[in-house]
Amino acid sequence: MVFFGSRASKLKEGRISNIKCTNCDTQTSMDYSIFGKYAHIYWIPTFPTGKKSVFECTNCKRTFKKKELTQQIKHKFELENKPSFPIWYFSGLAVIIGIIFIGIWISKQNDLDNEDYISAPQVGDVYSVKGNQEDYYTLAKVTKVTNDSLHLIFNDYETDKRTGVNKIDKDENYTVGRFNYSRAEILALFKDNIIYDIDRN
Ligand SMILES: [Zn+2]
Numbered sequence: 001m002v003f004f005g006s007r008a009s010k011l012k013e014g015r016i017s018n019i020k021c022t023n024c025d026t027q028t029s030m031d032y033s034i035f036g037k038y039a040h041i042y043w044i045p046t047f048p049t050g051k052k053s054v055f056e057c058t059n060c061k062r063t064f065k066k067k068e069l070t071q072q073i074k075h076k077f078e079l080e081n082k083p084s085f086p087i088w089y090f091s092g093l094a095v096i097i098g099i100i101f102i103g104i105w106i107s108k109q110n111d112l113d114n115e116d117y118i119s120a121p122q123v124g125d126v127y128s129v130k131g132n133q134e135d136y137y138t139l140a141k142v143t144k145v146t147n148d149s150l151h152l153i154f155n156d157y158e159t160d161k162r163t164g165v166n167k168i169d170k171d172e173n174y175t176v177g178r179f180n181y182s183r184a185e186i187l188a189l190f191k192d193n194i195i196y197d198i199d200r201n
Helices: 071-080 087-119 162-168 183-191
Strands: 004-020 027-041 044-057 063-065 126-130 137-145 149-154 177-182 195-199
Touching: 004 044, 004 071, 027 087, 044 071, 044 087, 087 183, 087 195, 137 162, 149 183, 177 183, 183 195
Parallel strands: none
Antiparallel strands: 004 027, 027 044, 044 063, 126 137, 126 195, 137 149, 149 177
């Protein structure tokens, strides 16, 4: 379950002087507080959602919302207040963007590794391979490398998830499925994404 919601923090407080209160009809001043609202995920501020200001007459103590102020007071307030959201309001967003970039980088790195491995195969390399049927996946281990061919032994099992093949990667699961391929055939299988991942220990 993801916890998310909205919270607020005080951005600024201050006083507007020389204004006329519409409640007590006095030439006086008003104290104000500006609150910033932000969305959070697991209590990590993620992005700002708005601002809210409250005002209080220093004479009669009546509180006002911004929309209840006269044009004159509103104008004075807005002249001296343009608070921006603090950078920590965006912490969660920064974390999310960071995770996405790390994910992209790892995936890119994995692609580069795969290309290295396929062009210079070694005994013990484990190929993730699409099975004969749609949506079935299995593994094949390189048992011998010659100048122009590869000897593979296939795993006895298949899984129905691309990423589930790790679970069947046990030595005792490679028993009978021995096949030889030319290097060119292997490259073609990789190019066609039949061999879709390579692990090397
Ligand atoms: Zn007042």
